[in-house]
Amino acid sequence: xxxxxxxxxxxxxxxxxxxxxxxxxxxxxxxxxxxxxxxxxxxxxxxxxxxxxxxxxxxxxxxxxxxxxxxxxxxxxxxxxxxxxxxxxxxxxxxxxxxxxxxxxxxxxxxxxxxxxxxxxxxxxxxxxxxxxxxxxxxxxxxxxxxxxxxxxxxxxxxxxxxxxxxxxxxxxxxxxxxxxxxxxxxxxxxxxxxxxxxxxxxxxx
Amino acid sequence: xxxxxxxxxxxxxxxxxxxxxxxxxxxxxxxxxxxxxxxxxxxxxxxxxxxxxxxxxxxxxxxxxxxxxxxxxxxxxxxxxxxxxxxxxxxx
Numbered sequence: 001x002x003x004x005x006x007x008x009x010x011x012x013x014x015x016x017x018x019x020x021x022x023x024x025x026x027x028x029x030x031x032x033x034x035x036x037x038x039x040x041x042x043x044x045x046x047x048x049x050x051x052x053x054x055x056x057x058x059x060x061x062x063x064x065x066x067x068x069x070x071x072x073x074x075x076x077x078x079x080x081x082x083x084x085x086x087x088x089x090x091x092x093x094x095x096x097x098x099x100x101x102x103x104x105x106x107x108x109x110x111x112x113x114x115x116x117x118x119x120x121x122x123x124x125x126x127x128x129x130x131x132x133x134x135x136x137x138x139x140x141x142x143x144x145x146x147x148x149x150x151x152x153x154x155x156x157x158x159x160x161x162x163x164x165x166x167x168x169x170x171x172x173x174x175x176x177x178x179x180x181x182x183x184x185x186x187x188x189x190x191x192x193x194x195x196x197x198x199x200x201x202x203x204x205x206x
Numbered sequence: 207x208x209x210x211x212x213x214x215x216x217x218x219x220x221x222x223x224x225x226x227x228x229x230x231x232x233x234x235x236x237x238x239x240x241x242x243x244x245x246x247x248x249x250x251x252x253x254x255x256x257x258x259x260x261x262x263x264x265x266x267x268x269x270x271x272x273x274x275x276x277x278x279x280x281x282x283x284x285x286x287x288x289x290x291x292x293x294x295x296x297x298x
Contacts, residue, residue: 007210014214018221025225029232036236040243047244051251058255059262066263070270077274081281088285089292096297105297186296193295200288201281 081201082194086187090165093183097129097166106130106168107137110155111144113170113179120151121173125158130166 096102106126114122122145126134134157145153154173162169167182190197281288 003208007208010208010210010214014217017218021218021221021225022228025228029228032229032232032236033239036232036239039236040239043240044243044247047247048251051248055251055255055258059258062259063262063266066266070266074270074273074277077277081277084281085285085288085292088289089296092289092293093296096293183296186298187292190292190295197288197292200291201284202277203280203284 078198078202079194082197085197085201086191089190090187093165093187097183102166103133103137106133106166107141109181110134110137110141110168110170113168113181114145114153114155115148116179117170117172117177118149119172120149121154121156123156123158123171123173123175125160125162125169125171127164127166128161130168131157131161134168 110124124134138155138157142153142155145155158171162182165183165187167184167186169178169180169182169185171178
């Protein structure tokens, strides 16, 4: 081999080697970039999943607090609507005590309270408007009680009047015991059973 | 060693150096893609949080507004019945 051929051969092989080194580096670089793309995509999807979960948790936690507040609002609304019914009923009862039917009812309320106390001496406390009405009914009431208990019943009107819509508070002789049978007390009892009112107002969703 | 051999050796060393640079750049690019993907995703989700919370509040409020309206409507329809019930309960 001549020296010239050797030189030329060295140049050709060097060129080939250099080309091979660069080609392999480029191929490797492409692979690295492709891997990077894939990793980026993977990170994006996994991170999105995690962040979505976190966001859902955040919104549901925030939502739970809001739900509690809204439930309170609904409970307040319901109570307000029930209170309006009680208020209307009270207005109706105030009208009723001016009616003829109430005249019959007042002695019955007194008799009912007397029966509950089960003694012979009673004091009836009523409001000022009912004083005449009760006085008129006293004789019959006393007679009825005496007959029922087979004892001479003594029923007196309290000198003091009470502040109420109507009805009566009956005391035993020495005021040790009493039975509140005023319209107000009966209305209060009704107010304690608001679930029934709610049932009527809101149906099955009370 | 003849001169051509020295030149060839240097050219190969240069090529290896160049190859290293190519790979290093590729790695940098790949890392940048990964970090950009992470940053962009986090940014996008973080931007969604206030909107999502607001939307959730809106939905909850809407649901309970509807419930309130429904209850008020029922109460309006049944009010007289309920008042009569109370009055009757009181009067016995």
